[in-house]
Amino acid sequence: MKRPLTQFAAVIVLGLFVVGGGAIWASQRAGHREALNEAxxxxxxxxxxxxxxxLNQAVLDGDADALDVLDSAIRDHLLGDRVLRVKLWLADGTVVYSDADELIGERYKVAPDRLAAVERAVTVADLGDLDGRESRFDIALGPLLEVYLPIEGPNGERMLFEAYFDANSVNRSASRIRSTVVPITLVSLFLMGALTLAMARRLSKRMDRVRAERESLQARAIDASAYERRRIAADLHDGVIQDLAGTAMLLSSAESATNGNPVLNARLAATSDALRHSLTSLRGLAIEIHPPNLAAMDFTLALEGLLEQTRVRYGVETTLEQHSEISIDDTDHKRLVYRFVLEGLRNVAKHAKASSVKLAVRGDIDDRVLVT
Incomplete structure (x- = not known):
């Protein structure tokens, strides 16, 4: 489970980078949006x-005293590090007031975005391009964020109040918001990833223990089955098979004591043949129940023994073709091939109604064993 756990950890780390990057990007946008809302x-x-x-009629008429009062209020309470420029427009493009005195009373073509703000009565905020003549005094102030707010004059005139913010201050405000949100987000993601990884590691260890226990139980079951097979095969060999072999020898001796009685000889011969056939079947059954010690004997001889048992038991002609390069060193692999061949020969003899069987065992470049 180490490799899957490592892959899972890599996915967690990659996810943290992706989500963290997304959080930084989202917090930057959120910070910028919040800074615009503040403006x-x-x-x-x-x-x-x-x-x-x-704002009164005197301001609209250009009265110097009225403009001074408005100018003092704006300079004392609004202009500063954040707001660098203020303009007050009529809908026809006339500048009623600006802290840049040279613009007061001048008339300019109203930009479409300003007209849209007046007509829709909505507040608009965007980065100013400062390419109009009315912005010639604003260029020296650096990048600016322009905020347009439609207002009504003293007589219900449609007017536009325009404030120019330092764009760098807006960016600083966005960065401040980001610096507050991002650490919290990243720490939360890191803690969540660490907790998930710890849970995955714990689950991996538990799965390893369960798998080890299952493999141990499986090994015990295989050992118990092998022991029982050995016991049954030994009981057959030392019990019934020996008894039948002794009986066959007695029948052979009885044939010589019949004084040439042809009927009795025929019956004894038939009984002896049936007994030998049963003896062969039992020996084959004992081999099927518990194969020979493949670790101690030549594997080719073991395969030849299987073919001989098939020939005698089922009356099928058998041939073994084994290539010289085949080599099986592991006993478990030998046992697996032996079982495979045994089952294949039994199926061919019982179900294929074959008159002959050719067994070919060969290896390939990947050290695999091919049986046909």
Missing amino acids: RSLTEQSARSLILPN
């Missing part, structure tokens, strides 16, 4: 608390 939320809060309370 949207801050923009909406700023609109409610800073822009709308200070």
Whole structure:
């Protein structure tokens, strides 16, 4: 079980890498999404608390005092490390307010994304391309995240509040979220993998013990069966077979004492033949029950003995063809081949109605034994 356990451990480690990588990727996306949500939320809060309370008709008319009040509120409470630029637009593209004073009062073509935000009344956040003339003062600020928020002017005018966030601060916020989520995820995955591997190892050991016990029981059963076969074969050989052999000898002696009575001689001869046939069958049965000691005898002689038993018992002509390169050193392998040949010869003699049998035993380049 060591190799399957190693493979399982490799799968666990690979799974940890895959899931961990997926967790890092997902946490990065989640962190970025959360950072965008924070930017949207801050923009909406700023609109409610800073822009709308200070947005009046005087601001729309370009009154300097009104613009100063709005500018002071924005610079004191909004502009800083995160929010680097603020613009307030009318729907026709006129810049009502910007912390870049040069843009106030100018009119530009409204970009499609800004128009979409105004028309759908939704907050939009994306990385700004800064390629328009209205963004000429923004390029020096570096990569920016633009958040557009539709608002209503003092007289119900459709307007757009635009806040520019430092994109690096958004990335830092996403990284902060990722650094919080990823370690927890990876530690959880590692603990789960370690627990799974420990359970698999424990189960593997238990399976090894069960397999060892099963093999031990199987070996005991085989030994007990072999012992019983040896005992039965010995009882046949030392009991019934010896008695029949003695009886056959007595019948042979009785034939010479019949004073030439042809009828009695014929009966004795028939009885003697039947007895010898039964004796041969019993010897073959004893061999089937318990094969000879294959470790101590030549395997070719053992096969020839099987063929001879088949010839005598079933009246089938037999031939052995064995190639010189065949070599079986292991006793268990010899016993397996012997049993295979024995069963094959018995099936051929009983069921195939064959008049002759040719047994060929050969080896191949993979040290396999072929029996035909």
